[in-house]
Amino acid sequence: MSPPPATLTAPLMAARLVITRDLMLAFRRPEQLLQPLAFFVLVTMLFPLSVSPERTTLRVIAPGVLWVAALLAALLALDFLFRDDAQDGTLEQYALSGQSLTWLLLGKTAAHWVLTGVPLSVMAPLMGYTLGVPASASVGIMLTVALGSLALSFIGSIGAALTLGARRGGVLLAILILPLAAPILIFGSRATELAIRGEAYLAPMELLGAIVVLSFTLAPLAAAAAVRISLE
Amino acid sequence: MTWTWFHRLGSPPYVYRLAGRLTPWFGWSAGVLILAGLVGGLVLAPPDYQQGDGFRIIYVHAPTAWLSLMIYTWMGVAAAVGLIWRIKVSHAVAAACAPVGASFTAVALATGSLFGKPMWGTWWVWTPRLTSELLLLFLYMGYMGLRASFDDTQRADRASAVLAVVGIVNVPIVHYSVVWWNDLHQASSLSLAGKDTIATSMLVPLLVSLLGFTLYFGAIVLVRLRGEILRRERATDWIREALA
Numbered sequence: 001m002s003p004p005p006a007t008l009t010a011p012l013m014a015a016r017l018v019i020t021r022d023l024m025l026a027f028r029r030p031e032q033l034l035q036p037l038a039f040f041v042l043v044t045m046l047f048p049l050s051v052s053p054e055r056t057t058l059r060v061i062a063p064g065v066l067w068v069a070a071l072l073a074a075l076l077a078l079d080f081l082f083r084d085d086a087q088d089g090t091l092e093q094y095a096l097s098g099q100s101l102t103w104l105l106l107g108k109t110a111a112h113w114v115l116t117g118v119p120l121s122v123m124a125p126l127m128g129y130t131l132g133v134p135a136s137a138s139v140g141i142m143l144t145v146a147l148g149s150l151a152l153s154f155i156g157s158i159g160a161a162l163t164l165g166a167r168r169g170g171v172l173l174a175i176l177i178l179p180l181a182a183p184i185l186i187f188g189s190r191a192t193e194l195a196i197r198g199e200a201y202l203a204p205m206e207l208l209g210a211i212v213v214l215s216f217t218l219a220p221l222a223a224a225a226a227v228r229i230s231l232e
Numbered sequence: 233m234t235w236t237w238f239h240r241l242g243s244p245p246y247v248y249r250l251a252g253r254l255t256p257w258f259g260w261s262a263g264v265l266i267l268a269g270l271v272g273g274l275v276l277a278p279p280d281y282q283q284g285d286g287f288r289i290i291y292v293h294a295p296t297a298w299l300s301l302m303i304y305t306w307m308g309v310a311a312a313v314g315l316i317w318r319i320k321v322s323h324a325v326a327a328a329c330a331p332v333g334a335s336f337t338a339v340a341l342a343t344g345s346l347f348g349k350p351m352w353g354t355w356w357v358w359t360p361r362l363t364s365e366l367l368l369l370f371l372y373m374g375y376m377g378l379r380a381s382f383d384d385t386q387r388a389d390r391a392s393a394v395l396a397v398v399g400i401v402n403v404p405i406v407h408y409s410v411v412w413w414n415d416l417h418q419a420s421s422l423s424l425a426g427k428d429t430i431a432t433s434m435l436v437p438l439l440v441s442l443l444g445f446t447l448y449f450g451a452i453v454l455v456r457l458r459g460e461i462l463r464r465e466r467a468t469d470w471i472r473e474a475l476a
Binding site for chain 2: 158162163165166167168172175176178179180182214222225226229230232
């Protein structure tokens with residue numbers, strides 16, 4: 001491998017290159033993009049089918065339904081985060097590249113959020129609308145799901161990295177991540193509920209933002225440590 | 233000042249023998265204190281003016297709930313020490329802690345719901361405190377599940393150590409959930425600063441019981457630690473000599 005040009009050695013540049021690469025790969029294989037979205041719609045659909053098709057009932061449970069469905073879809077999508085790159089050896093090359101693995105994983109996770117979190121947050125108000133949520137809440141729902149899925153991508157990256165070398169990764173990943181994701185769910189669904197009721201939802205959004213900052217700064221470090229362990 | 237005492241703690245043979253010597257001390261003092269705490273709490277302390285005799289479950293519930301949190305912290309610190317300085321004994325301590333902590337968490341949940349039935353009229357309410365305790369149980373389960381999914385002990389050690397350190401973030405959330413959300417759960421009876429909201433005749437047995445259960449945890453972990461060390465060092469000569 002030829003050494004990277006000197007101008008690209010800055011960690012931010014490396015992270016940007018990883019983001020570009022991951023986005024390009026994902027747009028060439030759109031099933032990674034579409035499957036979590038389809039899963040999100042399907043899970044949301046289970047509630048009218050199982051609880052009641054009444055709009056008044058659905059409107060009450062809408063914040064919880066949206067968040068549980070988004071959380072499960074994001075959890076499912078975490079499987080895409082490292083799996084392919086671990087199998088074809090890309091992760092190993094990242095670890096050996098001399099670049100900071102933390103920054104590279106930060107880029108990978110950010111790209112993952114663009115590919116799963118952003119589409120989910122665009123889809124969430126639409127699904128909310130089918131549950132009887134007024135269209136005026138769309139922006140609020142979009143913002144909360146976007147912020148929450150960002151935090152979840154980062155926290156989830158730790159779990160995805162830890163289960164790389166493990167047997168039976170799938171269920172284990174859920175058990176590892178869901179307890180840690182509980183605060184995101186609490187504040188996220190609270191913010192969504194307030195947005196639906198047309199009230200100020202800034203307070204839970206700020207707590208959600210605090211979780212994002214915490215996970216954004218710390219999770220890539222833990223994920224990098226976990227990736228190194230899985231490569232041993 | 234010499235640090236040899238500290239460095240020796242990284243040596244499996246030394247810790248194996250030390251744990252063996254310390255276990256009876258922890259075990260017997262735990263037995264005496266738990267017995268004293270239970271007699272004080274179940275017999276000597278007066279019934280609560282509101283809750284009657286029902287409150288007496290606190291003498292088991294509070295120590296186990298306290299330990300469920302303390303053991304997780306302890307486990308996280310041991311795991312971090314093992315991860316940073318690559319001390320095998322530290323990883324063994326963390327591994328020995330997890331099942332004990334999970335059991336205490338389960339006991340805290342069970343006694344909590346036993347208390348809830350007469351006091352709140354239901355076995356389970358989704359209060360943040362109970363929910364957090366349940367989440368703690370799942371954190372322990374995740375830790376043990378991750379550990380079990382690796383065949384190689386060293387990889388299991390290091391991967392689960394990362395998880396334990398990450399999980400530590402959850403411990404303050406559990407603790408402050410009482411402050412953050414107003415709910416059915418009683419506010420804490422104990423506080424280091426300020427006036428305690430519990431009579432001395434009830435408090436003393438509680439503290440005795442707390443200390444007793446903590447020492448009991450120490451004894452159990454020492455026994456389990458010896459087991460862990462035996463398993464990890466089974467190929468070495470000193471084990472054969474120690475068991476001969």
